[in-house]
Amino acid sequence: MSSPERVRIAPSPTGEMHLGTVRTAIFCWLLARKTGGQFLVRIEDTDRNRFVEGSAERILEALAWLGLEADEGAYLKDGAYAEKGPHGPYTQSQNLPMYQEIAQQLLDGGHAYRCFATAEELEQMRSEQQARGELPRYDRRYRTLPCEESDARAAAGESFVIRQALPLDREVVVHDRIRGELRFNTRDLDDHVLLKSDGFPTYHLASVVDDHRMEITTVIRGEEWLPSLPKNALLYEALGWEAPAFAHVPVILGQDKSKLSKRHGARPTLDYRGMGYLPDALVNTLVFLGWSPGTEQEFFTRDELIASFSMERVNPAPAVFDAQRLDYVNGWYIRHLPLSELAHEVANRLRVDVSDERVLRVTQATQERLKRLDEIPEVCGWAVTAPLVNDELRGIVTPKKRAWEEVRQILVEVTEVLEAVDSWTAESLETALRSLVSEERKTGDVFWPVRAAVTGLPASPGAFESLWVLGKEESLVRLRNLL
Numbered sequence: 001m002s003s004p005e006r007v008r009i010a011p012s013p014t015g016e017m018h019l020g021t022v023r024t025a026i027f028c029w030l031l032a033r034k035t036g037g038q039f040l041v042r043i044e045d046t047d048r049n050r051f052v053e054g055s056a057e058r059i060l061e062a063l064a065w066l067g068l069e070a071d072e073g074a075y076l077k078d079g080a081y082a083e084k085g086p087h088g089p090y091t092q093s094q095n096l097p098m099y100q101e102i103a104q105q106l107l108d109g110g111h112a113y114r115c116f117a118t119a120e121e122l123e124q125m126r127s128e129q130q131a132r133g134e135l136p137r138y139d140r141r142y143r144t145l146p147c148e149e150s151d152a153r154a155a156a157g158e159s160f161v162i163r164q165a166l167p168l169d170r171e172v173v174v175h176d177r178i179r180g181e182l183r184f185n186t187r188d189l190d191d192h193v194l195l196k197s198d199g200f201p202t203y204h205l206a207s208v209v210d211d212h213r214m215e216i217t218t219v220i221r222g223e224e225w226l227p228s229l230p231k232n233a234l235l236y237e238a239l240g241w242e243a244p245a246f247a248h249v250p251v252i253l254g255q256d257k258s259k260l261s262k263r264h265g266a267r268p269t270l271d272y273r274g275m276g277y278l279p280d281a282l283v284n285t286l287v288f289l290g291w292s293p294g295t296e297q298e299f300f301t302r303d304e305l306i307a308s309f310s311m312e313r314v315n316p317a318p319a320v321f322d323a324q325r326l327d328y329v330n331g332w333y334i335r336h337l338p339l340s341e342l343a344h345e346v347a348n349r350l351r352v353d354v355s356d357e358r359v360l361r362v363t364q365a366t367q368e369r370l371k372r373l374d375e376i377p378e379v380c381g382w383a384v385t386a387p388l389v390n391d392e393l394r395g396i397v398t399p400k401k402r403a404w405e406e407v408r409q410i411l412v413e414v415t416e417v418l419e420a421v422d423s424w425t426a427e428s429l430e431t432a433l434r435s436l437v438s439e440e441r442k443t444g445d446v447f448w449p450v451r452a453a454v455t456g457l458p459a460s461p462g463a464f465e466s467l468w469v470l471g472k473e474e475s476l477v478r479l480r481n482l483l
Ligand code: GLU
Pocket: 009, 010, 011, 012, 044, 203, 207, 220, 221, 222, 225
């Protein structure tokens, strides 16, 4: 058994939680569970321009809904933002003095320097580079500014950022748990900003400081962060800290192999709750984006996932999200819900009391066909709301090439036969209705109008089942109303 892993997700509260972050959270959660470690949630809110009020809370709500709550860090307590654990604060904006202190430490050690370039100066530098046909990048112009001058300008109140002084020409070799050994050269890297002029750290500084102080053992993050890897490694080195392991999980694409978006049916995570997807279905679909169990097994309980999961089975190749597969998986999980649990959903969504016998019966009759819980009003609503008697209903009840009068006659006979049925089971209802079937009158001629008459729907469970769901009294009321 491997040693306990401390892993985290570090979402930025810039909007809704995307499926990519959920997928990372699933991998983290599984690795933590598997190794008896901890799953942490940290809020990276250092980009004040992109901050969205309420975003952190919605991210935490999504995690709670999915059953991926943090062992440590940010979580929702009675609907409000809260933190737990000994390494707080877990929201970066609450910890500014620490990042500033560490930036100062880097300055003192010669691993960082102040850059006084104004926005206009940087813009001009960029356009000159472009005019020369060069790639735009920071040209390190303030790196050689003498310390005394730098200190004096800062003391005089001039605005500055702090940049990391990367070694100028050095190969950096970093191991990735998914991609193996990766080599970079600092020639290709910029002296990026660590501390902004507003005193806020950038991701580069804050994530390293926090991963270190939160004792993260493996940084699991999206592939888009790979370019940060050599910079992170050099920052750990400059600070004299042991670096965690890294694992960059593959990018998620849509069916057409372009970056996953709304166009491919991807939605903000909490939307899936509203649309009637089950947490297990979303987790089970997303865990396959990059990971595979190495067996044919398609559906997993959480415990089975924990038992099967390993970082070694995460593949670096881009993963493709398939919204249709999510529907298929969701249908499977709905079919496997305990009846009473699904009946509660049905009662909630139909706004009726779950003790209503018809709720349980309609749940049983429709469980096989539900793909999403938001279909419940459409698929189950007839059980509690009688169809309106009008031409539309007569149209649905009357098969093509038949006349309403003809169908009406059949329904009169059906009503008489049903009145005599004592034990209201699907079997005795079937026997009763079959007694009306003859050479000239096919089963469909009898069953279709009955089913359509009591449900008011073009598609629903069959005649005996529908009658059984409604019970004798309600079935007869509906038939008589129509007649
Ligand atoms: N704040 C970063 C994001 O939202 C976190 C990346 C990471 O996991 O280190 O993408």
